[in-house]
Amino acid sequence: MKVSAIRSSIVALPADEPLAGAAENPSGTRPIVTLQVETDQGVTGVGVTYLGGALTGAVVVGEDPLLVEAIAAKLCAAAGSAGPGGIFNLAHSALDMALWDIRGKALNLPLWKLLGGARERVPTYASGALMRGLSLDRVVAAAARLKERGFREMKTQLALPGDTLPAKEVERMRRVREAIGPDIKLMCDINQRWRAEQAIDIGKRVEDAGVGLFWLEDVTTHDDYAGIARVNAALATPICGGELVYGIVPFRHMIEARSVDYVMIDLIRVGGITQWLKVAGMAEAFNLPVVSHVIPEIHAHLVAAAPNGLTVEYMGWMLQLFDGTAALENSERVLSDRPGLGLSFREEVVNRFAVAS
Amino acid sequence: MKITSVETGIVALPNDEPLGGFSENPNATNPIVTLRVGTDAGIEGIGVTYFGGRLTNTLRHAVDELGALVIGEDPLRVEAVAAKLAAAAGSAGPGGILTMAMSAIDVALWDIKGKELNLPLWKLLGGGRDHIATYASGALRRGLKLEEAVTAAGRLREKGYRQAKMQLGLPGATSPAREVEQACLIREAVGPDMDLMCDINQRWRVEQAIDIGRRVEDAGVGLYWLEDVTTADHFPGLARVAAALSTPVAGGEYLWGIVPFRHMLEARSVDIVMIDQVRSGGITPWLKIAGMAEAFNLPVVSHGVPEIHVHLVGAAPNRLTVEYMPRLFRLFEEVPVPENGDLAMPTAPGLGLKFNQETIRRFAIA
Numbered sequence: 001m002k003v004s005a006i007r008s009s010i011v012a013l014p015a016d017e018p019l020a021g022a023a024e025n026p027s028g029t030r031p032i033v034t035l036q037v038e039t040d041q042g043v044t045g046v047g048v049t050y051l052g053g054a055l056t057g058a059v060v061v062g063e064d065p066l067l068v069e070a071i072a073a074k075l076c077a078a079a080g081s082a083g084p085g086g087i088f089n090l091a092h093s094a095l096d097m098a099l100w101d102i103r104g105k106a107l108n109l110p111l112w113k114l115l116g117g118a119r120e121r122v123p124t125y126a127s128g129a130l131m132r133g134l135s136l137d138r139v140v141a142a143a144a145r146l147k148e149r150g151f152r153e154m155k156t157q158l159a160l161p162g163d164t165l166p167a168k169e170v171e172r173m174r175r176v177r178e179a180i181g182p183d184i185k186l187m188c189d190i191n192q193r194w195r196a197e198q199a200i201d202i203g204k205r206v207e208d209a210g211v212g213l214f215w216l217e218d219v220t221t222h223d224d225y226a227g228i229a230r231v232n233a234a235l236a237t238p239i240c241g242g243e244l245v246y247g248i249v250p251f252r253h254m255i256e257a258r259s260v261d262y263v264m265i266d267l268i269r270v271g272g273i274t275q276w277l278k279v280a281g282m283a284e285a286f287n288l289p290v291v292s293h294v295i296p297e298i299h300a301h302l303v304a305a306a307p308n309g310l311t312v313e314y315m316g317w318m319l320q321l322f323d324g325t326a327a328l329e330n331s332e333r334v335l336s337d338r339p340g341l342g343l344s345f346r347e348e349v350v351n352r353f354a355v356a357s
Numbered sequence: 358m359k360i361t362s363v364e365t366g367i368v369a370l371p372n373d374e375p376l377g378g379f380s381e382n383p384n385a386t387n388p389i390v391t392l393r394v395g396t397d398a399g400i401e402g403i404g405v406t407y408f409g410g411r412l413t414n415t416l417r418h419a420v421d422e423l424g425a426l427v428i429g430e431d432p433l434r435v436e437a438v439a440a441k442l443a444a445a446a447g448s449a450g451p452g453g454i455l456t457m458a459m460s461a462i463d464v465a466l467w468d469i470k471g472k473e474l475n476l477p478l479w480k481l482l483g484g485g486r487d488h489i490a491t492y493a494s495g496a497l498r499r500g501l502k503l504e505e506a507v508t509a510a511g512r513l514r515e516k517g518y519r520q521a522k523m524q525l526g527l528p529g530a531t532s533p534a535r536e537v538e539q540a541c542l543i544r545e546a547v548g549p550d551m552d553l554m555c556d557i558n559q560r561w562r563v564e565q566a567i568d569i570g571r572r573v574e575d576a577g578v579g580l581y582w583l584e585d586v587t588t589a590d591h592f593p594g595l596a597r598v599a600a601a602l603s604t605p606v607a608g609g610e611y612l613w614g615i616v617p618f619r620h621m622l623e624a625r626s627v628d629i630v631m632i633d634q635v636r637s638g639g640i641t642p643w644l645k646i647a648g649m650a651e652a653f654n655l656p657v658v659s660h661g662v663p664e665i666h667v668h669l670v671g672a673a674p675n676r677l678t679v680e681y682m683p684r685l686f687r688l689f690e691e692v693p694v695p696e697n698g699d700l701a702m703p704t705a706p707g708l709g710l711k712f713n714q715e716t717i718r719r720f721a722i723a
Binding site: 059077078079080081082083084085086087088089090223224225226244246249250253256269 | 408409410411412413415416419448449450451452453454455456457590591592593611613616617620623636
């Protein structure tokens with residue numbers, strides 16, 4: 001089998017928030033690069049990347065799409081020193097994803113099963129619905145709505161914009177917890193907005209208020225491994241991080257520094273499925289669970305396959321772009337038997353929102 | 358002052374080797390993105406970026422996209438511009454093409470600043486000396502035949518260089534004994550008084566670096582430093598090598614931005630900190646890393662483009678030497694030339710560099 005053609009385009013999807021209906025910035029859009037890799041045997045793989053990348057892909061035409069490591073080495077070499085990291089990773093991941101899609105289709109196996117599927121249902125948590133830009137009333141209402149819709153896990157954010165105080169941060173968490181009751185797993189994302197000592201101070205106050213967080217995420221600058229480790233040692237709340245890390249090596253540094261309890265891996269920044277799996281294996285060797293960042297359509301396969309997979313972030317950014325997204329039942333994703341990623345682009349969405357082709 | 362224009366191009370410069378006379382790959386070219394930033398004060402700053410390989414068009418495009426965002430900005434506010442560009446790029450960084458593109462812009466802004474203040478950059482940065490040590494680099498590469506490398510080494514000595522860099526981690530069938538022989542013969546050719554550096558370019562594993570490094574020590578080669586002995590971001594592995602050898606270990610050219618340098622220094626991976634102004638993201642971050650290294654009591658050296666690095670190494674109190682790598686020389690009208698193995702600090706304001714229009718016309722590919 002040979003790769004015969006590469007087609008990419010850009011769609012600008014509306015930044016709506018389908019989970020609870022309260023978008024932080026409803027008139028915004030999210031540009032997504034779509035990729036289709038065709039083979040001489042008629043098998044087509046799809047991939048996406050976002051956060052800013054595009055790749056000609058011309059370099060891989062003629063290669064065997066099953067040789068993902070050989071292709072990765074070729075791309076790395078061709079890119080000179082434009083990597084590792086940055087746009088090179090973002091672009092490479094789209095391609096790697098499409099190659100795994102092809103592999104699954106060629107073997108007629110869904111990806112989660114091809115990867116040794118540890119389970120066929122994975123827990124998932126609602127994300128993106130309880131953002132820090134929403135007013136307190138709206139975030140409380142949205143949290144209650146998520147619970148009504150059956151989500152048993154959900155994520156909110158602290159490090160509020162504008163004038164904020166530790167007491168205000170704690171109050172917001174208390175109100176959200178009150179709205180959803182004691183049985184819902186509640187995560188909280190700081191998105192690197194605190195300093196280490198703020199994270200310890202406010203994190204401790206949230207603990208003392210009895211909010212009971214499932215995890216506290218990206219508590220400070222993501223590559224301050226020593227600083228994150230300090231927060232981790234000081235708080236009883238589990239610390240989660242890793243989504244901003246490019247490639248596999250910085251994960252090693254983060255894990256060796258004992259920075260986090262839960263390793264969050266972003267498929268796009270890590271450089272695709274090939275690299276995602278390596279980080280998950282390394283985390284397993286350190287006795288740490290892994291969770292995913294964005295794009296549940298693909299991450300559901302990976303978290304389901306990993307023995308140390310914990311939960312999938314259910315972020316609705318790209319839901320409208322695909323047919324074949326894993327079904328949601330009782331706050332779990334149910335993996336299907338469709339081969340590969342099991343996804344196809346919705347042509348009408350691609351046509352409607354295309355900003356480049 | 359406001360930025361009014363940003364103009365880019367790509368030149369593919371021939372991969373010749375003017376110092377020792379033997380090019381490893383004479384038919385190859387090195388693609389370089391050139392940048393000119395114009396201002397309403399009539400001052401123009403120039404910058405370059407490279408290392409893009411087959412993604413050089415993408416790199417140039419990144420400079421164009423970022424460049425469009427700096428129109429109207431005050432070129433003297435390098436940190437404000439850096440913050441704006443980093444925010445605008447979403448999560449396409451730090452690292453990779455974003456950092457390489459930001460570097461060209463940052464360099465051009467420092468060039469403007471120097472011209473506006475009518476000071477050569479090294480002086481603007483507080484430089485306390487008028488000359489700096491430099492070493493011949495690129496002339497003794499591992500791809501040369503042994504006789505060529507030995508001949509080139511002798512030529513460097515004749516030309517008055519007092520420091521030169523060779524490479525080990527030889528291609529093809531090699532052995533520790535073969536590596537040691539190469540080092541011994543080059544040492545013989547340059548004589549006992551020249552500082553001899555040796556670059557591995559990440560081609561050894563940790564245990565190989567310790568094994569071969571020790572054998573080179575035992576053979577009495579007397580290296581000034583051993584560079585990038587293993588995978589650049591394997592900080593504890595590098596630290597193991599640094600602890601095991603008495604030869605100083607240098608590294609850092611492959612790191613993006615300032616934070617990984619912190620990790621490398623905290624791990625005690627190197628004795629000598631090499632900073633690349635393209636991968637670090639420009640002059641602004643270069644200076645921060647040099648300051649951090651000073652706080653760790655470590656000297657700094659530069660990687661590539663001596664035309665620009667002469668200012669930075671020359672200004673740093675913990676400076677050691679400038680890599681004299683002639684890859685971009687023909688791109689500029691005039692470049693620093695060593696005298697008695699030292700570079701005199703430039704006197705023209707800013708970088709003191711002008712693009713050579715004829716070179717650009719001749720080698721432009723975009």
